[in-house]
Amino acid sequence: MPTVVVMDVSLSMTRPVCLDGSEEFQRKNLAVHGLNMLFEHMASNYRLEFTALMAFSSLWELLVPFTRDYNALQEALSTLEDYDKTCVESALQGVSNVVQQEWGSACPCQLQTTDAMDNLEELLFLSGGDGQILTVDGPLCMKSVQAMFGLIDVAYSPFHAVLHCGNLSSDVQVFPRPEAVVVDDEVDPIPRTVNTDLKIVGFMEIGDISSPPVISRHLVLPIAVNKDVDDVGGGATEELEEEPSASQAAGKSPNICVLLHGSLRVEGMVALVELGLEWYGMLHSQADSKKKSNMMMSLFEPGPDPLPWLGKITHLGPISEAAENPYGEDDSKSPFPVTPQVKRSYAQNVTVWIKASGLQTDVQKILRNARKLPDKTQTFYKELNRLRKAALAFGFWELLKGVADLLERECTMLPDSAHPDAAFQLSHAAQQLKRASAGDPQYAGFDHNIVPIPTDFSS
Structure with missing residues (x-):
């Protein structure tokens, strides 16, 4: 997981920190001291961590792109310049651009700052809740800064x-x-x-x-x-x-x-x-x-x-x-993938009508096969049963009645040259659909299939 260090270089960071009986420091000096602690710790324990250094005030600048060279990061800290006012929004926009350009939008990233706690906590919540905000505890001095950056052992522990x-x-x-x-999916997740x-x-x-x-x-x-x-320290x-x-x-x-x-x-x-x-x-x-x-x-x-x-x-x-080599003598077969005992729902031919055009297409397919009876008898009943099961699953009883009326209409419009078997099959299918739409348990069963009516026109 990459780390982005965002350093505030506004004029407010040049404010002096008065320490009794010691040298006077600027806020920037304390921040640089803490970041040097961070880089030294990572160089010893997390040398494969990619780290970038950014500076921001009203604008932002990428000082060191993602690298594992911690000497370069420390050298960049020693050459920081002072700019104008603080603008956290600009810094966050810079972090977003730098991380997405290098790692993509799905990469988590560590960011720490001490201003606007409520806003930062809201940002952590919106980003998934993973993260932590560290602040200086007590008066701002070298000792409190060292104590805060001492918590890096938790975040960067090998x-x-x-x-x-x-x-x-x-x-x-x-x-x-x-x-x-x-x-x-556990009841009491641990x-x-x-x-x-x-x-x-x-x-x-x-x-x-x-x-x-x-x-x-x-x-x-x-x-x-x-x-x-030399094992002087015992380790x-x-x-x-x-x-x-x-x-x-x-x-x-x-x-x-x-x-x-x-x-x-x-x-x-x-x-x-x-x-x-x-x-x-x-x-x-x-x-x-x-x-x-x-x-x-x-x-x-x-x-x-x-x-x-x-x-x-x-x-x-x-x-x-194994009793025999599951891969065969010439590696011509494989025991994988393992066939599941229960057939997956996504492997079955499921009818879904999201738009009216999909339903219209299925009905037209039945009518096209109906006009080619008896040559398309098997295809006609296959499509008819597929639509029938979908209508029963959805509780779409009116559809069954409507298709039955269409088949009866097709039967009356058959030309004189039509095969006599076509009229029998259309009337039979329409009658079966009407009985199913009426809720007759013998014909409305989901597993029941409409089969062609047997005819004999050989003579």
Whole structure:
């Protein structure tokens, strides 16, 4: 999730802050000090976070576009100039333009400011309620600013986990931190969080899992320990290069994460990973460029069967346990998609009349086939039964009576050269529709079909 830092550079930020017995600071100096704390924290814990720096007064200016170079961000803070008055609306418009141009309209974004609290809280509510407004607690001074920016540990805390693959395991960092998910269809929904123990439960071909719907995607980085650093503080340090790939980040230490990433990329497969109780995701290789790829973790919707074409995840098993190879000897078949026991409603031929023209088209189709009897007998009754079922489903009894009158009219208008079977079939169909429109249970049943009347004109 990208971060946009919006810095107020109006004249009000040059107001002095008097601190007893210490050096005099401007409001701008306190803001720069706090932002330097933020950038240093992100450089140590969130180096893959894309961050942009904007300055605004009555207008806005993008000082540093989205980057992972935190030195460039800190250098831009030291060269800020002073402008005129504050206009928050201009800043928000600038944030909207910058984020949409780089990430699109569906990307969430972090924004923090201390002015107009009511308006900001309303903005958070309108944007979905996700977010937090941090303000300085107490008098404006260096200590209170440091305390406020100290809360960045909550918003930018790394997510460390252990990835298990059989008897092998590896320490990894998931970036960005997976957010808690609430399942709406539960009676008493409880936020679900991703476990710190990620267990691989199996492997699948990319073609079988296709492009599944996911709620979020995360980069999985192996944590490599630098053994050359003196362990003075009692803990090891983590080595992460700038924009590292999965193979680069591990350094010289053996790591199953690197082996797994390479195998998935070469074999064209994905790994199903268990995130929690009835919650799954997949590990797969994703290329950022032609020469560099990373291992990604995509999170499915919580539930036992997040991908309908796979069925329940717990019902999947290794090929070796199957009576025969479900893919065939020459990979000519596949066990997927799994055929559901209940036929989906959207897979059935459903008649819907949204406009009058649609109903008129269906009636005209019946009349065209009626004029071609007996050659179109089967098509005539097929279309007639389709319209009849739709009318019964909608309670449109008048339609049945109206179509019956039309068929009787067509019967009286048959030319002398018409086949005699046509008159019998039209009269029979009209009589059946009239009985159905009258509510006769024998003829008004939804599953009842009108069948052609048997005739014999062979002689």
